[in-house]
Amino acid sequence: MKAITVVPGEAGRVRVEEVPEPPERDGALLVEGRLLGICGTDLDIVEHGYGWLPHGQDRLVIGHESLGAVLEAPPDSGFSPGDHVVGIVRRPDPEPCAPCSQGEWDFCRNGRYTERGIKERDGYGSQRWRVEPEFAVRVDPALGDCGVLLEPASVLAKAWEQTDRIVARSSWRPRTALVTGAGPIGLLAALMGVRRGLEVHVLDLEDRPPKSTLARDVGAVFHTGDVRAAGVAPDVVIECTGHGPLVFDATKAATPNSVVCLTGISGGSAPAPVSTDEANNRLVLGNTVVFGTVNAARRHYEQAARALAEADRAWLERLITRKVPMDSYAEALRKHPDDVKVVVDLRA
Incomplete structure (x- = not known):
């Protein structure tokens, strides 16, 4: 499968390349990547060296604003094939501090959290990705492409x-x-x-x-x-x-x-x-x-999902002003004067 990989701080080394299928250790849900949102954090990673490589890797699969469709789900996961989902970005530290132990990893006190596509974990910028059911949020399929707005929301x-x-x-x-x-x-x-x-x-x-x-x-x-x-x-x-x-x-x-x-x-x-x-x-x-304030806990994703589901779909669609194929990821980092939200189509 294809994925968008980077070396933090080395803009010239962005590339779309063939990578192995996502490992099962990333989660029990196998998801078809559909769209990937781009924000200023991605530009900081690519050009200014923000971000951390996963341990033992020399490249990072970028992307934290996700939208995908479930391909495979265990019977007890709460998800079914075809569900539209977004992956939560942050994970609690390995020896959870008090907030992380209560599901408030957005208030992590010791900084040992990890983040998909940002800090020590590959992101969602691939044609298929895996995620733990507890770190996946179902979105209303009626939102269509607008579901990619869930993470910023x-x-x-x-x-x-x-x-x-x-x-x-x-x-x-x-x-x-x-x-x-x-x-x-x-x-x-x-x-x-x-x-x-x-x-x-x-x-x-x-x-x-x-x-x-x-x-x-x-x-x-x-x-x-x-x-x-x-x-x-x-x-x-x-x-x-x-x-x-x-x-x-x-x-x-x-x-x-x-x-x-x-x-x-x-x-x-x-x-x-x-x-x-x-x-x-x-x-x-x-x-x-x-x-x-920074980042979000699961309840904030769920609050955002309700807000988007109740919003005017036509208005949300107008927020997405440019959609580019995977091969144009580096170009998509450059904002056009009339850009609001730029997204990458992981199927193109």
């Missing part, structure tokens, strides 16, 4: 779950949310905010389709420029860009008792002037919570 399901938990510290309830960034993560964050009945505002650099139209069509108000120019006083901020200065701008605009959730990783190194005393006073006097 799980990250936002966790972000909103944690935000809701923090908001519950008082009797006050938010009305307005600001999402910064109109990429796939930001648009999925907006979708989930609108589903909660919030007035959602999306802020991005440029007012250009399809991002701006997708934001408006999901029920959000779209803005460009900086936070101050948007004129929004958010009760909740879901920050999806990883742009450091924007975090501080968001805390300035936020209302008292607000919650600011950070989902993006900063890639820049340019210094920016920040008054730390002013920021401290603002957070303390405003009862403001700023927290970061």
Whole structure:
């Protein structure tokens, strides 16, 4: 079978090659790979050396945003041939810390977790892959190709779950949310905010389709420029860009008792002037919570599956703006101006 393999940090060594069938140790479910989503993490692995090779291997099968159809399943697995499934990314460490032992590997404390397609485990970028039943999530077949959005949606399901938990510290309830960034993560964050009945505002650099139209069509108000120019006083901020200065701008605009959730990783190194005393006073006097979130547990995948199943299928389909064959994986890493979500067809 064919697989997309890389050497982290060596962009010129991406290739599609023949590899052995997936070993049974990877899991009892044999799955036909259908689609593979691409995100910034994949670019970081290929070009910047993020990621870890599996022990004893000199190449990594990349890919953590999966969608496949079950080919073989044990009778007691809870799955049947033909089921559409997504593989969970993270696995608990071999000697589980307290969170990992409770199924909260997204809160691993010792860093010894592994991740499919990222850290010490081959990913889902192959024509067939195996997965443990407990790390497979069934998706509604009516979603079709949109099922590949489940993994990124799980990250936002966790972000909103944690935000809701923090908001519950008082009797006050938010009305307005600001999402910064109109990429796939930001648009999925907006979708989930609108589903909660919030007035959602999306802020991005440029007012250009399809991002701006997708934001408006999901029920959000779209803005460009900086936070101050948007004129929004958010009760909740879901920050999806990883742009450091924007975090501080968001805390300035936020209302008292607000919650600011950070989902993006900063890639820049340019210094920016920040008054730390002013920021401290603002957070303390405003009862403001700023927290970061990464990865997702099984329950977040299940929450995301419900959110996608209830969403407008036509809107979800518009998030997938480009589909490429396996041989064009390296090209797919290069974003086009009108890209939102790029996916690889593992059958082509």
